[in-house]
Amino acid sequence: MKIFLLKGILKDKSRSLLPIIIVGLGAMLTVLLYSWLKGVIGESIIMNANFNTGHVKVISREQAKTPEQMAIDLSLVNIAELKKELKKNVSDMDWVERIRFGSLIDFPDSEGETRAQGPVIGWGLDILSPNTKERERFNLAPSIKRGKMPSKHGEALISEDFAEKFEVKPGDVFTLFGSTMEGGMAFQNFTVSGTVKFGAQVLDRGAIIIDIQDAQQAFQMPDAAGEILGFFNSNLYDTEKAMKVKVKVNAMFASDTDKYAPAAITLQDQEGMGQYLDYADAIGGILITIFISAMAIVLWNSGLLGGLRRYTEFGVRLALGEDKTHIYVSLLYEAVAIGLIGSLLGSFVGVLISYWIQQVGIDLGGMMQGSTLMMPTVIRTAVTPTTYYIGFIPGVFSIVIGNALAGIGIYKRSTARLFNELEV
Amino acid sequence: MENEIIVKLENLVKRFPVGKSHFTALRNISLEFKKGEFAGLVGPSGSGKTTLLNIIGSLDTPSEGIATVIGKRINDLSHKAAAHLRNYNIGFIFQTYNLLPVYNVFDNVEFALLLQKMTATERKKAVMEALEWVGLTDKAKSKPALLSGGECQRVAIARAMVKRPALVLADEPSANLDSVNSNHIVQTMKQLNRELNTTFIFSTHDEKVMRYLDRVIQLVDGEVASDELIKHED
Ligand SMILES: Nc1ncnc2c1ncn2[C@@H]1O[C@H](COP(=O)(O)OP(=O)(O)OP(=O)(O)O)[C@@H](O)[C@H]1O
Ligand SMILES: [Mg+2]
Numbered sequence: 001m002k003i004f005l006l007k008g009i010l011k012d013k014s015r016s017l018l019p020i021i022i023v024g025l026g027a028m029l030t031v032l033l034y035s036w037l038k039g040v041i042g043e044s045i046i047m048n049a050n051f052n053t054g055h056v057k058v059i060s061r062e063q064a065k066t067p068e069q070m071a072i073d074l075s076l077v078n079i080a081e082l083k084k085e086l087k088k089n090v091s092d093m094d095w096v097e098r099i100r101f102g103s104l105i106d107f108p109d110s111e112g113e114t115r116a117q118g119p120v121i122g123w124g125l126d127i128l129s130p131n132t133k134e135r136e137r138f139n140l141a142p143s144i145k146r147g148k149m150p151s152k153h154g155e156a157l158i159s160e161d162f163a164e165k166f167e168v169k170p171g172d173v174f175t176l177f178g179s180t181m182e183g184g185m186a187f188q189n190f191t192v193s194g195t196v197k198f199g200a201q202v203l204d205r206g207a208i209i210i211d212i213q214d215a216q217q218a219f220q221m222p223d224a225a226g227e228i229l230g231f232f233n234s235n236l237y238d239t240e241k242a243m244k245v246k247v248k249v250n251a252m253f254a255s256d257t258d259k260y261a262p263a264a265i266t267l268q269d270q271e272g273m274g275q276y277l278d279y280a281d282a283i284g285g286i287l288i289t290i291f292i293s294a295m296a297i298v299l300w301n302s303g304l305l306g307g308l309r310r311y312t313e314f315g316v317r318l319a320l321g322e323d324k325t326h327i328y329v330s331l332l333y334e335a336v337a338i339g340l341i342g343s344l345l346g347s348f349v350g351v352l353i354s355y356w357i358q359q360v361g362i363d364l365g366g367m368m369q370g371s372t373l374m375m376p377t378v379i380r381t382a383v384t385p386t387t388y389y390i391g392f393i394p395g396v397f398s399i400v401i402g403n404a405l406a407g408i409g410i411y412k413r414s415t416a417r418l419f420n421e422l423e424v
Numbered sequence: 425m426e427n428e429i430i431v432k433l434e435n436l437v438k439r440f441p442v443g444k445s446h447f448t449a450l451r452n453i454s455l456e457f458k459k460g461e462f463a464g465l466v467g468p469s470g471s472g473k474t475t476l477l478n479i480i481g482s483l484d485t486p487s488e489g490i491a492t493v494i495g496k497r498i499n500d501l502s503h504k505a506a507a508h509l510r511n512y513n514i515g516f517i518f519q520t521y522n523l524l525p526v527y528n529v530f531d532n533v534e535f536a537l538l539l540q541k542m543t544a545t546e547r548k549k550a551v552m553e554a555l556e557w558v559g560l561t562d563k564a565k566s567k568p569a570l571l572s573g574g575e576c577q578r579v580a581i582a583r584a585m586v587k588r589p590a591l592v593l594a595d596e597p598s599a600n601l602d603s604v605n606s607n608h609i610v611q612t613m614k615q616l617n618r619e620l621n622t623t624f625i626f627s628t629h630d631e632k633v634m635r636y637l638d639r640v641i642q643l644v645d646g647e648v649a650s651d652e653l654i655k656h657e658d
Contacts, residue, residue, distance in 0.1 A: 001538045004531070012526040316522050318483065320536050320583075321511020323503045 005330055009337055015310070016338055018302050023342025023399055024349070026295040027391030030287055031350025032381070034390050037287075039358065039382035041280040045237060045273070047200065050137040053270045054229030055237050056093070056245045058086065063226070064263040067270055070100040070226050072181050076262060077224045089252060090245050092233055094133060097225035099124035099215040103178035103186075105158075105208065107168055116166035120158070122176075122208040124215025124225075128153070133231070138209065140196065146170055147194025150211065155193040157209040163195040170194050176208075181221040188218040228262075239277070242266040284390055291394035292401070299402025304409070314410060328407050335403035336396060343395030350391055354381040430494050430590055430623055431457040431480055437488035438475050438646075449475045450646045453489070457625060459590070462617045464626040464634060467643035473627035476643070477593045480625065481514055482506040494590055511539050515584030515622075517594035521576040523568040523583075529555070530564040533583045540587065554586035555579075558612055574605030581609065585616055591623045598630045606632045 009016045049055055059067060063074035076082060079097050086095045101122045109115040126132040127140070127150055135141065141149060145160040147170030158168065168174075170192050178186045190210060197204055216222055230245060232238060249264035256262075268274040314327055361380045438450035449472045457463060465473045478484040479491050482498050483506075491498040494513045501509065510516075515536075523532050533551045542550070555561045558578035568576055577597060584592050594613070598606035610633050617624050626633060634640060642650040 004535065004538055007531070008524075008526050015526075312522055313524055316524065317535075318507070319481070319510060319516040321507050321509075321514075321539055323507035325503070326507075326539075 001330070002333065005334055006337060009334055015306055016341075019299055019306075019338045019399055019402075020342040020345070022295060022298055022302065023339055023395045024346035026291050026398060027343040027346030027395040028350035028353075029346075030291045030394050031347050031387055031391040032354055034284060034287055035350075035354035035381035035383055035387045036357070036379070037283050038280070038384060038387075039380045041276065041283070042382050043380060045267075045276065045280070046235075048271075048273060049231070049237060049267055050139075051198075051200075051203070053267045053273060054227075055232050055242050055267055056230040056249070056264055057266075057270070058082070058095075058228040058230070058249060058262045058264050059226070060260040061263045062259050064265060067265060072099070072101055072179065072219055072221070072226065073183060074260070075099070075181055075221055075224045075226045076228065077260065079225045079228065080223055082262060083228060085252065086228065086230070086249065089248060090230065093230040093245065094233065095228055095230050096126055096132075096134060097212060097228045099212060099219065099221070099226045101178055101215065101219065101226075103176050105174045105176055107166060107172055107174045116168060118162065118166060118206060120162065120206045120208045122210065122215075124210055124212040126212045127209065128211045128213070137231070139198065140209070143196040143198050144194045145197050147192065150193045150209075153211060153214055154190055155210075156190040156214075157194050157196050158192055159204050159207045160195040160197040161204045162206040163192070168192060168195075176210075176218060178219060180219050181224060184220065186219050188214070190214070237267055237277075239266075239268065242268070284386060288390070288393050292397050295394060295398035296401040296405075299399045300405045301402075303399075303402045303406030306406070324410055328410055331403050331407045331410075332400055335400040339396035339399040340392070342399070343392040346395060347388065347391035351383065351387055354383050354387060357381040358383055428459040429456050430459050431455070431625070432492040433476075433480075433489065434491075435489040436476075436479065436486045436491060438472070438479065438484070439487045448646060450479075450486070453646075453648060455641065455648065455651070457591075457623055459623055460617065460621045461639060462614060462624050462637055463639040463641065464628050464637040465641050465643055466628060466634065467649070469629075471643040472646040473643055474595055475646075477595050477625065477627055480591075481516060481593050482509050512587065513590050515587070515589040515592040517577070517580050517584050517592065517597045519596040519599045521568075521573075521580045521600075523576055523579055525568050528565050528567055529560060529571070529579050532568065532579055533586050536583050536586050550586050551582075554582040557585060557616060558582045572605070573601050574608060577601060577605070577609050578612065581612060581616075585620070585622070588620060589622065591625070594624060594626045596628055596630070597626065598628065598633050603632055606630060610636045 057067070058076070060074050060076050063071065083095050083097065101124070103120060103122055105118060105120050106114055107116040125134045125138065127135055135149070140157065144157070150157060163169070172192045173189055174192065176188050176190060180186045196209070212225070216224065232241065243266060246264040246266050249262070253261045253263070268277055317327055318324070358381045433453050433455045436450055436453040437448065439446040439448050453476065465476060467473060475484070479486050479498060480493055482493060482501060485499055494509065496505070496509050498506070524535065527535070530551055533554055534547055537547045537550060552561060552564070555564055558581050560575060560578055560582065563571065563575065568579065571579065598609060601609065613624055614636050616622055626637070628634065637654060638656070639651070639653050641648060
């Protein structure tokens with residue numbers, strides 16, 4: 001009987017083609033959206049971690065009250081000692097100090113008058129030591145548009161967009177103005193070694209990157225830093241591990257009563273990243289629910305139309321001695337078969353496209369003008385194991401639900417009524 | 425047993441709800457059919473022929489009276505029990521053939537056997553034999569759309585006969601056929617009636633069919649107007 005029904009599905013194009021196309025499209029869209037969102041979320045989490053939050057971040061307790069607003073005067077001190085302690089207690093992480101600052105930069109002309117001037121956000125990073133991973137975290141080398149990487153103290157990278165706007169080129173000298181850790185006036189000269197474009201609007205509007213030691217010098221904060229970031233060696237964020245590190249680090253300084261004593265926070269604790277991570281986990285469920293409902297409604301209707309056309313068949317089958325329940329159940333079997341075929345085709349195409357977008361990426365820079373979120377402008381999908389089966393869930397369920405609803409008509413009609421449809 | 429009664433109808437009444445009242449399609453029908461009969465219900469359109477066949481075929485139930493078919497009381501059969509009765513004991517032939525267009529001739533006939541516990545080889549043998557009865561072994565692989573009306577109806581006869589039911593109900597089987605084909609299919613059924621001792625009950629307007637009947641029951645307005653046995657000179 002099952003073979004017989006399967007034969008019917010395969011031979012009766014009008015019965016199977018439309019549902020297979022709908023199921024296939026739904027499965028494909030589910031796969032695409034899922035891998036797309038996973039990709040976007042995954043990449044912006046990585047980007048945020050690298051530029052901003054680390055996997056774990058150690059800052060002063062005072063700074064921890066407002067971790068979004070980095071303030072030079074709330075920096076950590078004695079960081080050489082502190083880093084040593086951190087490395088000893090949490091050895092599977094890379095601990096790096098950074099200084100984030102806001103300041104004004106000023107390009108003088110040959111007479112020493114201001115030629116161009118603008119506010120920037122800046123990073124003092126370890127870019128000069130031979131084994132530093134900070135260059136990779138900021139993806140510096142590939143992001144350079146003009147010039148080259150800083151190779152000695154006193155050199156800086158600035159945003160290409162900013163440089164273009166103010167007609168600045170590599171080799172130009174500028175003065176950095178800011179306030180020191182003690183609240184005094186800070187100024188220091190730097191040479192532009194190159195310009196960078198990161199592919200994130202917030203960064204590309206106006207940023208400078210200098211070496212951490214230059215920053216310490218400029219802001220008069222020797223052996224101090226705004227933050228010490230910890231990155232797992234795997235480079236992947238792990239909620240549980242991060243929580244453990246946070247608890248451990250906070251325990252290390254529990255007895256310290258100083259309000260500038262170190263405090264640890266995780267990636268999740270920062271700037272809505274927690275919600276973002278929850279969202280990333282929930283995304284599969286959300287998509288499945290949306291697609292099951294939408295497709296089930298379409299398939300219910302096409303099932304009703306298909307069912308009308310098949311009253312002859314149902315009538316004949318009743319006459320031949322099949323009972324209604326059996327016919328109804330066979331409709332559900334058909335739904336499963338069509339659902340599987342459609343999902344298989346749809347998922348196949350969906351995974352192929354996702355895989356392709358994962359490889360080449362799609363540049364959405366133009367659409368994200370003015371965005372303050374740290375989101376990569378080149379979108380890549382992420383093909384995960386879930387990508388391969390997620391399309392099957394809405395694919396199979398929607399048509400089973402659709403057919404189950406459509407098939408109720410068989411029950412509602414009396415046997416004789418169904419049978420009478422034969423006569424017309 | 426030559427005189428076994430396989431259909432017994434006692435004071436059958438069938439009413440259909442029409443709006444708030446009822447329409448009485450069958451009134452007080454009492455009839456018996458014996459094994460091996462070749463009988464026909466004749467009468468004007470709307471006289472209740474199809475309604476009566478549906479009740480005998482356990483597709484519908486009477487409003488009053490008792491219908492007993494092959495030892496089963498139709499009145500109180502469950503869906504499942506009715507289906508079982510049809511599956512093993514009753515074959516149907518329709519005016520419009522009602523072959524399933526997606527399947528070929530062989531599949532259409534085999535379909536009738538799929539609900540019975542038979543192996544594929546047993547089924548194949550039975551299907552080929554049934555196609556032989558109706559002279560269509562060479563069309564086994566054809567799709568119904570490629571067959572003539574007469575051939576389609578012969579496939580339908582094979583489908584009804586393949587499980588060798590005790591009873592075949594044929595509702596105007598020749599209404600869509602020309603006279604040559606009408607004669608042909610009735611002759612085929614008559615032959616099966618003789619060889620397999622299958623009981624046939626027809627409904628028909630068709631003179632050519634009536635000529636072959638052994639018994640003609642006239643229905644008028646849902647009542648039996650006459651019930652005659654016909655003597656054939658052969
Ligand atoms: N489900 C139903 N609901 C209401 N009335 C019905 C129903 N089925 C049949 N009838 C009515 O019952 C009467 C008998 O119908 P039936 O189909 O048995 O006639 P028939 O003798 O087979 O006619 P024909 O020769 O045209 O096929 C008709 O008047 C018909 O309209
Ligand atoms: Mg009729």
